[in-house]
Amino acid sequence: MGAAGLRALLLLLLLGVPGRPQPPPEGPPSLCDPRVIERFILEAREAERGAAACGPPCDLPEPVAVPDPGVNFNLWRGLDAGARAREVAAGQAALVAAVLRARELLREPRVRPSLERAYGTARSLARLLRGLPAAAPPPAPVRVRSVPRLLGVLSRFLRGKVRLYLADTCPR
Template sequence: MGAAGLCAALLLLLLGVPGRPQPPPETPPSLCDPRVIERFILEAREAERGAAACGPHCDLPEPVAVPDPGVNFNFWRSLDARSRAREVAAGQAALAAAVLRAREQLRDPRVRPSLDRAHGAARSLARLLRGLAAPAPPTPLPPPGPVRVRNVPRLLGVLSRFLRGKVRLFLTDSCQSSALRAVNHHR
């Protein structure tokens, strides 16, 4: 096969053969795939490590409010699925707002990459969580007690703990419930 034939064959492979069905576009990753949340956690930890030694230029002029990332397991177990979804969504929204506020307050180019990564991850997570979130419960939950942080490493640490705690628990619960519903539906 000559060079022209090889180029034509490569073009057909890359662009597809006319009239032949094309493979479906890739679907977005499922949050029920544990690798997805692990990737978010890894990125949060990398951002946290990237900002860990930044010193005084990572101090925020004004503290930002973030949700308490700790998990009270007795309280968590007492919540229904909608309340858990709401708690995770509210915490995620508060963290995204805190990261955005920190980005506005700090213009130092040494800090920006960590904050930009954290903000991008928070936005991506929000989009993915919308697919699992249940409608808001009829009675609102009290807002989680905000913690105030005064520097970027602490902010990113809260984000990392929130992902490893409440988000991971929520996904585990939601995905197990979805799997059980699917099994029962096929019976």
């Protein structure tokens, strides 16, 4: 399934998805369906691989702020559900803004498909997470200066904080 097919599927998923990720009684899978997050992760990894060998043409003329994708498990376990949701929402908002900024800064044809794929993934996930509490800016964001690093952060964020949040939030 290509990027257009994935976007069409995600638009279908948006219909009837409640504010908090919960599986609907019947119908299309929700964000709590593990296949959905795995698809987002696959898209992010494909975008990252697509830009991996780009080299200097993928360097950004200015750094962009991204959330720290690392997870301190002791700290994470100590957060209440609202704090976890705010952290994911803030990180997701920062990633959407960073990918959008990178798209504005770079016109390199070799990197455009990877940036478009990453932007589509980040925006689609943001729509699915739209019921999370209002996002405050993440504390001490990381700054990256290349598209491969930006896409690596997106991939790690999905595999780490988003996956942990869903594991805590979604019914088993």
